[in-house]
Amino acid sequence: MAEASRRYMAASSLLLLRLLLAIALVVPVGCGVREPAVLKVAVDAGFQPALEALRPGFEANCRCRLQITAGASGILYGQIRAGEGFDLFLSADSARPVLLEKAGLIVPSSRQIYARGQLALWVSRQIATDKSSGYSVLAATQAQDDSALTPRQLILLLGRGQHKLVVADPQLAPDGDAAVKMLKKLRLWPLLKTRMVYAGHAGHAQILLHQGEGQMGLIPYGQALASGNSGQFMRIPTYFYPPIEQQLVILRSSRQRALAIRLLQYLHSEPVQKQISGLGFLGVKPAN
Known part of the structure; x- marks a missing residue:
């Protein structure tokens, strides 16, 4: 009788061990750890x-x-x-x-x-380094010391050539709205409105610039800082456009x-x- 009891206990212990092992395989190790909110x-x-x-x-x-x-x-x-x-x-x-x-x-x-927010003028590396384009010296100077662009300099940079200008959709993106209002204030809109390339948002504008859909862009300064070395960019003083x-x-x-x-x-x-x-x-x- 005692022998039968011992065998029963041993079998029960083995069954319990197998059950615990099976649960361990099914339940994640971190089951008791609360997921972060x-x-x-x-x-x-x-x-x-x-x-x-x-x-x-x-x-x-x-x-x-x-x-x-x-x-x-x-x-x-x-x-x-x-x-x-x-x-x-x-x-x-x-x-x-x-x-x-x-x-x-x-x-x-x-x-x-x-x-x-602040705006930046982004210029592709291709035209920024082209000495014949007229952008190179000014772009390099502005990028090094972050000095403020004057209205004359900004008009010169934006008005030169026939380059396409990328901005975020002004109906949806506040930076695009500020950029378009700035162009109108500087009386550049009649010259540039047929060369505009509209992006869905600031991040999309940066993608379009990287893909060469436009050679220049008016984008958030923070976006330009995070864009790497694919082009030159210059901060635009806040008095050029409505407060963001x-x-x-x-x-x-x-x-x-x-x-x-x-x-x-x-x-x-x-x-x-x-x-x-x-x-x-x-x-x-x-x-x-």
Whole structure:
């Protein structure tokens, strides 16, 4: 009887061991480890390179993960109105955040400016290094010391030759809208309007320039800084075009409001504002 009992216990133990091994093979090793929270951020493509540069610091601090969707502010606004489940919207203007606020789609008092945009004139390396084109000396000088372009210099660069000029769609992208208004202010529009190549957003404009669809471009300065050495670019002083006030909002539908507030505070912090200034944007003084 005792022998039978021992055999029964041994068989039961073996069966339990096999069961535990089977569970271990089916259940992931990290089953007991909680996955990091995901914060869904819609960002204008012109600010995407800067946000990607700032991402590691925020993710390490909050132990969360950013899910970034980039595009033209106008397209992202339409997606939000259609019910897309973003937590934050980092627009490149103030108009669309204001519209979302009026529609009651944001967390009250969450509409905040986080940066001010700047434009750059991008010139392909082919024409920037062509001594006969007249661009080379001026482009090299401006790229080295980042001195301000004068109206005469900008008109000379944009008006010379028959080169195509790439800008983001002014109906959808605030940087494209500012660029077109600048051209009209400088009375260059009649000369350039037939040579314009319109991109879907700032990132698409950079792709078109890299592909040779245009030899010059008016793009966000931050985008130009992140573009590598495929061409020369020069910062355009902000008094040439209307202010590009970039605002963010926390969406009322967000399920990660606490994390969204932390990102807002992170972007407004003094160290991050200094980083933003080094990434091609003008820093801001957060509202009290």
